[in-house]
Amino acid sequence: MSTANTDNILSQIGLGSGGKDSSASVDASRVLRHLLESGKVSMSDAKEAVQATAAAKKQSAQCQQEPEKVKDTGSADQPIEKHRTRHIALQFSYDGTDYSGFAQNVGKECDNSVERELFAALEKTRLLVSPEEHGMLTESEVEEAENGQMPKRTASKYSRCGRTDKGVHANGQVVALYLKSAFPLLARNAGSDNDEPGDVLGEESLPKNSLDCLECFVQPRNNNKKKGKAAESTTYQRKTMNEYDYCKTLNNVLPPSIRILGWCPVSSEFSARFSCSRRTYRYFFPRRNLNLARMAEGLEYMMGRNDFRNLCKMNCEQVSNFERVLVEGKVVSPQRVYSVSSTPKSREEKDAESNARYLEDVHGIGASIYPPSSRDMCHIEIVGQAFLWHQIRCIMSILFHIGRGQEKSEVVKELLDVKTNPAKPSYDLASEAALVLQDCTFGQLQLGRTVRNLWDVQKTLEQRWEKHAIASERAKNALDSMKDETEVRWADVVDFVEQIDKERRRKIQKRSKHLVHDDGEVKRALAANCTPTSTLTWGAAVEIIQNVLGVFPYPPNGSSESQQKGLTESSIHVPLMDRAKGTTYEEKVKSILENSKDKSSKRKMRYEENIVKKRKTAEEDKAFYDHKLQQGGS
Numbered sequence: 173m174s175t176a177n178t179d180n181i182l183s184q185i186g187l188g189s190g191g192k193d194s195s196a197s198v199d200a201s202r203v204l205r206h207l208l209e210s211g212k213v214s215m216s217d218a219k220e221a222v223q224a225t226a227a228a229k230k231q232s233a234q235c236q237q238e239p240e241k242v243k244d245t246g247s248a249d250q251p252i253e254k255h256r257t258r259h260i261a262l263q264f265s266y267d268g269t270d271y272s273g274f275a276q277n278v279g280k281e282c283d284n285s286v287e288r289e290l291f292a293a294l295e296k297t298r299l300l301v302s303p304e305e306h307g308m309l310t311e312s313e314v315e316e317a318e319n320g321q322m323p324k325r326t327a328s329k330y331s332r333c334g335r336t337d338k339g340v341h342a343n344g345q346v347v348a349l350y351l352k353s354a355f356p357l358l359a360r361n362a363g364s365d366n367d368e369p370g371d372v373l374g375e376e377s378l379p380k381n382s383l384d385c386l387e388c389f390v391q392p393r394n395n396n397k398k399k400g401k402a403a404e405s406t407t408y409q410r411k412t413m414n415e416y417d418y419c420k421t422l423n424n425v426l427p428p429s430i431r432i433l434g435w436c437p438v439s440s441e442f443s444a445r446f447s448c449s450r451r452t453y454r455y456f457f458p459r460r461n462l463n464l465a466r467m468a469e470g471l472e473y474m475m476g477r478n479d480f481r482n483l484c485k486m487n488c489e490q491v492s493n494f495e496r497v498l499v500e501g502k503v504v505s506p507q508r509v510y511s512v513s514s515t516p517k518s519r520e521e522k523d524a525e526s527n528a529r530y531l532e533d534v535h536g537i538g539a540s541i542y543p544p545s546s547r548d549m550c551h552i553e554i555v556g557q558a559f560l561w562h563q564i565r566c567i568m569s570i571l572f573h574i575g576r577g578q579e580k581s582e583v584v585k586e587l588l589d590v591k592t593n594p595a596k597p598s599y600d601l602a603s604e605a606a607l608v609l610q611d612c613t614f615g616q617l618q619l620g621r622t623v624r625n626l627w628d629v630q631k632t633l634e635q636r637w638e639k640h641a642i643a644s645e646r647a648k649n650a651l652d653s654m655k656d657e658t659e660v661r662w663a664d665v666v667d668f669v670e671q672i673d674k675e676r677r678r679k680i681q682k683r684s685k686h687l688v689h690d691d692g693e694v695k696r697a698l699a700a701n702c703t704p705t706s707t708l709t710w711g712a713a714v715e716i717i718q719n720v721l722g723v724f725p726y727p728p729n730g731s732s733e734s735q736q737k738g739l740t741e742s743s744i745h746v747p748l749m750d751r752a753k754g755t756t757y758e759e760k761v762k763s764i765l766e767n768s769k770d771k772s773s774k775r776k777m778r779y780e781e782n783i784v785k786k787r788k789t790a791e792e793d794k795a796f797y798d799h800k801l802q803q804g805g806s
Contacts, residue, residue, distance in 0.1 A: 438805035462575035468510035475514035484560035568602035595753035602730035616804025655711035675742035
């Protein structure tokens, strides 16, 4: 290509020598001239490339002159969309083994509670709306929300029925809160006229479960997002809708250890805590060497209204009344059920007259089919209106002492006599691992459940059971193998028994300050059990040791791993009423009020806030609870 032709082409595409080009443009012209003269680039390709570059420069110049348009998120020009919310009750179960408890320590990063998992699931599924999106708040609540002073949890008006401790489980826990509904806030009734929407849907018109359908008129989703258009002027379309399946939705994101079982809508004043009429706890344990009949006798003394300050952990900053009512209880084994109950009379009658107790020994067919075994799994069931902190675990600790024969059942009467014994004797709590919140009963609540959800929940629970059942059977197999296939020397058995007896007598002597002589009872017992051979099976050796010393090769029922470390075969039991006593309630309150360094003391402030300011008369309490007990839903 000639130089004249090249100059002509460059002038056509805007890169001629006569232009006011910068040094960069001149360099570009030289490069392009070389490419055109060599034939490596055609004129059309060169022209297209230069025009594209010019268009990019023009767009860049416009962007520099005009500010970048920020994508409209609806926070300024468009009002935040309001959602319909419904006050619902959720029932669920959880395995508390890996959790720090049910209640969440809000604001603490190290919190590992069941509630934290629940609220994380509600956030993830977007069922928990912000105060700004909450369409069912009162005017004062809306003002508080607009000032940024209301967290989501507060706006949801959350309430819980039971507050289980670390490691405690539940099968029937219930909470209540406001959650987003599948029905829009402005959804309207489908009247007799198929083309015209009726009034805005009220709570009473909405489905009570996720199975029933409702035909209604709703605004198209795209219309709701148009700016500057009033909601009333949008068109409506007829639609058949179901309420959210809250159980399935939440179970899809919750860990397998937490399963939602059912839900139902409830009245606006329903409280999962105060509307509950009864709570049922179960405590599971192997029979071992326990006398279940004596345990039932001890449980019987607890029935009715009693002051349980010696059978709980006193939290004086939160509680001032330690009277609680136990309605009924059971001691259950595969062979027999011991049932105890209380039938309180009217409120006006004296407590002594309102606590008639009944102890019923219910024999089942299991007594003839399943002979009693030390490995029988048993449980105690306790039903009451409400419970104090650690009350069930304290009760179980005392009942285990009674069942082992270390205490008489009448010790319960002494512990409940707070006038004579105002201070709690020192004793360990029963382990939390076996405690289950079995059920929460509401007089006006009927929860709804679906087959699909319960089917999936059962598969999860069956998998959990199978895992633990296999582990249990492996341990049992190892025990049986050792019992039948292992032998020990008789002389070793004798030496073991005599050492424990000697250490036990030393401890008794140290406590009683009197010399304890060996009267030869142990040696005579060993002689009576002497085997004709020099060796015997491990199972036979264990039986002899149990008969001679009364000790067993397993930890006491209800003891935790930390408690077991301090227990040995030579440990002696100190009677409960002879043990050191803690401080009384009055002494604890006095310490809070007098030993505070200043008025800003946290303990004193909590006491005044929870006890002094919230103190009510008996009539006010009765009116409050009677009203709450009438709240519910179906």
